[in-house]
Structures are given as C-alpha cells and as structure tokens.
Amino acid sequence: MTSAASRLRGLFVPPADPAARAGYADHPPRVGFFTDTSVCIGCKACEVACKEWNAVPEDGISLSGMSYDNTVGLSASTWRHVAFIERPAGPDADTGPDGHDLSWLMASDVCKHCTDAACLDVCPTGALMRTEFGTVVVQDDICNGCGYCVSACPFGVIGRRPTDGGAHKCTLCYDRIGDGLKPACAKACPTESIQFGPLDELREIAQRRVAELHETGQSEARLYGEDPADGVGGFGAFFLLLDEPEVYGLPPDPQATTRDLGRMWRHAALAAASLAAAVIAASMRGRS
C-alpha cells in the first residue's frame, strides 16, 4: 500500500490533509459534503438515489412509529438516513391543516469521512482505506467481516451486513467523484440541502450560511463537525443543525478512540510486565 518514504512524508503534512498523510504525494483537493439541514424538506430522495446508484440492498421495510422516519438509522445497507423530529411549534408558527401545532426538524445523515477515522485505524486487514480525495472507503474484496470498525465508529455509521458478512458504508460515491460527477445523494437533493465540493469551499459556504441564519434571528443554527480541532479532526461531511446534535441522534463531542491508543498500549505493556513478574515470583519461592 504506502511506502515507508510516503509514511515518513506523512508526518510533515498538516493533519487536516488526510490524503497526504496517507501517502498520496499529488492528490486532488479534499472533498466532502455540507448538509444544510435548515433547507431539508424530508423528501428522502438522497436515500433513494444512494440505494439506486450503489445497488445497496433493502434492509427491512417496516413502520417504525418514529414520525416519517421508517429508515430508522444508518447501517451497512443504509448510507443516507433522513431523520424527522417533531416538536411543539413556537408561538408564531402556523398551525398545520390537521390542527397539530408542530414544527419540524429534518436532517439527512451520512458517514462523516473523519479526518481521524477510527474505523480505518482499527481495521486489521487494511480493507478500510483513505482515498486520494481524503474520503474513507471499504474495499469489499479485502474485508473479512471482523466487525472492529463497527464498534470503533463514534457515530455508529458503519455496519456489518448480515447477508454477506462484510462491513459497508458510504463511499462518498468514489466511483462518481473520480469522473467529476457529484455523489448520487447530492445530485438528487432538490433543495441543495446536500452540497458536495472541495471541503475548504464548503466550510466557507457554511460559515456564510450560518451567519445569514443568525441575522434572520435563527440563533439556534450551528455548524457541526466543521472544526478541525474537534475529537475526530473535523468531518469530511459536516452539517448545519438547528438544535443540539443529540436531538438528531448525533454525538455532541465525538472522539476518535485511537487518540487514546498510546496510553492504552502503555497500560497494556505495564500490565503484561506485571503478569510476567507475578509469574516469576510465584514460580520462584520454593518449587514444591
């Protein structure tokens, strides 16, 4: 995969450039999604387009009782998921035709393509890899279905598909973006709630958008995952939210578990040394 020289070079590139860190010397700009949930209308075109383009199998057709959300969550076979949150409307809100005084939050969730991707770090086969675009994909012909990535993801995104035993998740349409096409979900989104592009540009667009919303009095608008200083080094796919992340089923302060790995290994080494010492001590005194 990557040579020692490129790994060494990886030590000297800014952490926000994961493709360079992974050893791509000459690579296209990092791309990602900016999902602006303030304009999401809950049409689920993204879910459908994703399933169609990526030939992702059906994973259960049932009614959840969770508002209009019968998809329930991301999984090995659901790579876009539209959340529906119903709340009491504010005093100025229109009352709907059914008489219910409701306001809506809708948001299309997706793999975050983290700068520090725990799933990729813990993968023991190298099946999960960083692309030249800075995204994270599973190579299905290598994955042996160990399931470690499933437990490592701080967002519960990646899953193991029961029918084939392998781990699957959003590829950010690796097969489309290489040909200059938008990912299927962004292409299908009728309101540009899902925007695709170079991450630097998306961050600027998002900053402008959140400032615009604040000016119109929507002080609850906030960006989620745009900050490279967060626990996963910033998301490759970040969001504009209108409430706390956990309302949408997102972790408020996600951490890449591998950030603590150095300390974990030190504890393990000390524990192993302690066991060795205990064994020697137990064996020595009086051989019986």
Place this chain on the structure above:
Amino acid sequence: MTGGAGRRGRRGQEAQQVPDAEFSSYYGRPIVRETVWGPDIPSYLFLGGLAGASSGLAAGAHLTGNRELGLAAKAAAAGAISLSMVALVHDLGRPIRFVNMLRVLKVTSPMSVGTWILSAYTPLALTAAGCYLTRKSPLLDTVATIGAAALGPAVASYTGVLLADTATPAWHGAYHELPYLFVGSAASAAGGFGMLAVRPDKARQAVRLAIVGATAELAARHLLERRLGPDAEPYRAGQAGTLMKAAEALTVGGLAGAIVARSHRAAAACSGAALLLGSALTRFGIFEAGRASARDPKYTVGPQRGGLRGRPDREPPAAEVQ
C-alpha cells in the same frame, strides 16, 4: 428540549406532558453501534487469558522440575489457545478470509497487533505441550516453553486494549484499568486451573499465581468502578451487573479457598474451579456491559456532555416512547 426527540407524532399530546429532560436523544435510538461480536469473543478473552498466563506458569514449573504442573499448564495453554483460534475465526463475518489479517501489521489496530502476537505464540504453546507430553526434543521444548512464556503476558493483556479502543462507552471509559483487570483475571484462571488439575503439593506455584491474580482482578475492578463513578452503571445494572456480581463472588470465594484450603485436595480443586469460572464470568460481564452501554444513548451523550456525573440518574426522555 421537550420533545426534541422523544416524541412520536401520533402521541404528541401525551408526549408534551413529559417533563423537561437534561438531554435529548433521537427516539431513544443508540448513537454508537452495539458490537456485532458474539459470545465467541468473551469466550476468547477468557481462553486467551488462561492460555497466556498458563504459559508463564508452565515455564516456571518446567524450569523448576515440577512436571505435573508443567504438563497441566502446557495442556491448558495449548488447548485454550486452540479453542481461541476457532472462536476468533468463527466470529468473523467471512471466516474464510481470516488470513487477510496477515496482509498488514497496524499498530493502530489492536486486532492486527493481537493477530500477530497470536501467530507467534500459538505454535510455541502447541510445541511446548507436544514436546513435554511426548518427552521428545527437550531443547526445542525448553525454547518453545520460554518463548510461549515470554509472549503469554502480551496475549493476556492486549485484549484489554482490543475492547478499550472502541467507541463503546463502557469499554473505552475503562481503558486505564482493563489491561490490569484482564491480566489479573488471566493469572487467576491459570492458577485456578493448576489447582484444579494438580494435587496440592505440586500446585503451590499455581496457588501463588492464583492469589496474586485474583487479588489484582478484584482490585482493578474496584478501581475501575470507583474512577468511572456513575458512568460505571453498565457494569452494575442488568445482565452485565448479574454476571459481574457472580464473578466477584466466585473470585472472592476462590481466593479465600486458595489462601486457607490450599493443601486440601478437594477444597483446592473447588477453589480453582471457582477462580476459573469467576474469570470467565468477568469477561462475559465486561462484554455485556459494553453492549448495554452502546445500546443506551445516555452513556454516549452523558460523558461527552460531562453531564451525567454527579447528577441523579435519569432516563433520557425518548426511553418513554421506545
């Protein structure tokens, strides 16, 4: 934040009576994903620990000429690590591709590191047992015995990192203590097996290892629960709590037996069996605690908000409609 997530549309009127909560969730749905690992994995945690510590005990017995204990410990190591490999392969989604583990070595992946440790350790443990049993190739036997004893502690301790290096709240939160808890549990199991298999006058080395191991296991567990405070709830509640309580009782009983009744054959054997079972239940309890902590979003949100600590425990509002 009322109804931010906890409400179902069709029951809106009822849900509005739900009092304000400290934090919300999305219909009570988990945030992180529960592990897809089955009972193979806690079984492996136990067996791998038993094997790793038994190899140390075997080397001690081998080098001091205690053939009975050496044979038992080597047999335990070889048998347990063989079953471990079966469990590890069986748990894969695609078992036929186990060998893909060997195409890379990644220090960022405890599973990768562990696979390489096991790849070196397993042949040594099997060779040490085979040579000792057949009394052939004493030089190879000694080399393999020492090699297995050198790697055994790593086999027993890396599994603490294997669990901790996840987003599973109860496992990651315990990363300071898990390796110590696991080597203690491993030593307790290996010592316990020696007490069970060998008559008391030959089992003194095993008894000493069992006492140190069981004490370390209990101490590490106590430290873990004390440091985590309210966040240790997954270890105390539900099925995990039951397993952990049973494990503690067995380990305490086995430890007491190892101290006071070590020279009585039947009592020592019972104590050894209790320690073995205690070690196994500890692993299953920790495994279950992780699963439970992943299922309930409060264990993910609470520590990230720094909010669950020091506050009376309460269900997230969504739990009421789930």
